[in-house]
Amino acid sequence: MFFCNSGAEANEGLYKIARLHGHTDGRYEVITTENSFHGRTLAGIAATGQKKVKQGFEPAVEGFKHVPFNDLKAMQAAITEKTAAILIEGIQGEGGIYPAKPEYLLGLRKLCTDKNILMMMDSVQCGFFRTGHFQSWETILSDSNSDGFQPDAFSMAKSLGAGLPMGAIWANESLQDLLGPGTHGTTFGGTPLVSAHALKALEIIERDGLAQHAVTLGSHLTKRIQTLIEAHPTVLKEVRGLGLMIGIELAEDIPAFAESNRPASVQIVERLHDAGLLTIPAGARVFRLLPPLNLSQADADEGLAIIEGVIKELS
Numbered sequence: 001m002f003f004c005n006s007g008a009e010a011n012e013g014l015y016k017i018a019r020l021h022g023h024t025d026g027r028y029e030v031i032t033t034e035n036s037f038h039g040r041t042l043a044g045i046a047a048t049g050q051k052k053v054k055q056g057f058e059p060a061v062e063g064f065k066h067v068p069f070n071d072l073k074a075m076q077a078a079i080t081e082k083t084a085a086i087l088i089e090g091i092q093g094e095g096g097i098y099p100a101k102p103e104y105l106l107g108l109r110k111l112c113t114d115k116n117i118l119m120m121m122d123s124v125q126c127g128f129f130r131t132g133h134f135q136s137w138e139t140i141l142s143d144s145n146s147d148g149f150q151p152d153a154f155s156m157a158k159s160l161g162a163g164l165p166m167g168a169i170w171a172n173e174s175l176q177d178l179l180g181p182g183t184h185g186t187t188f189g190g191t192p193l194v195s196a197h198a199l200k201a202l203e204i205i206e207r208d209g210l211a212q213h214a215v216t217l218g219s220h221l222t223k224r225i226q227t228l229i230e231a232h233p234t235v236l237k238e239v240r241g242l243g244l245m246i247g248i249e250l251a252e253d254i255p256a257f258a259e260s261n262r263p264a265s266v267q268i269v270e271r272l273h274d275a276g277l278l279t280i281p282a283g284a285r286v287f288r289l290l291p292p293l294n295l296s297q298a299d300a301d302e303g304l305a306i307i308e309g310v311i312k313e314l315s
């Protein structure tokens with residue numbers, strides 16, 4: 001483990017591991033996916049598979065390319081003699097809440113092992129018990145014969161510090177000496193203050209069974225939203241996600257949104273905000289619910305009532 005201060009910084013550590021891993025045979029390329037999000041540093045926006053984060057910041061950091069998500073063949077085809085690593089989110093967050101398929105994860109694992117390419121995962125948003133397990137792939141692969149699936153390295157942040165700035169990377173033992181003394185570091189990474197705070201959060205997650213709570217409450221929220229979709233199909237199209245990482249896709253061409261040319265996702269988030277609920281857009285037509293893991297059922301129901309009110313207004 002290496003502790004740092006944010007998700008973007010954690011991912012920087014992953015790119016550096018990838019480059020060191022490939023260095024002796026001239027490999028430096030990292031393949032990521034379209035609509036991914038990996039943070040706002042220069043390498044982060046180069047890694048991110050969305051044009052809007054890159055505009056105005058050219059020239060891009062070299063050595064990143066993007067392929068469609070959940071498409072094993074596309075990844076296979078994109079690998080060259082320059083490829084050192086691949087990086088994917090277990091569930092695309094900013095991109096619209098799209099979970100990786102089990103066969104995709106297992107296929108990538110095999111592909112990377114066969115070609116000595118690092119399989120790296122960005123768990124900044126979907127990790128840390130949000131889907132009911134420590135990491136998203138444990139949830140995604142829970143029904144598969146996955147034989148101890150593990151990426152070679154992954155990043156974490158967001159929930160990890162329970163509100164304080166903390167990020168981390170984990171890399172498997174065979175990589176542990178790559179980022180040795182002098183190759184990487186940060187002043188505030190893993191300081192006693194944030195570490196004590198994060199440890200306390202971990203203790204509470206275990207004490208209060210918050211991983212299971214994420215599953216139970218997530219399924220309650222998803223069911224209620226499904227009912228709303230059935231009642232208001234002109235406004236809502238689909239709900240998807242795992243645990244307390246939920247994306248709600250809006251229907252196309254909602255008349256009330258026609259006056260503005262801003263994305264529907266932004267417009268709904270503003271209306272929910274005005275009504276007293278904080279959500280966040282994901283892509284052009286999806287808004288996300290990423291509540292704290294200790295959200296109570298009563299608070300969840302209050303939030304649902306706000307969503308219902310806004311949806312009724314729109315329909």
Ligand SMILES: *Cc1c(COP(=O)(O)O)cnc(C)c1O
Binds near residue numbers: 089157
């Ligand atoms: C938020 C996020 C990041 C960036 O994390 P910061 O702490 O904001 O730098 C990177 N990857 C994913 C998947 C994220 O959701």
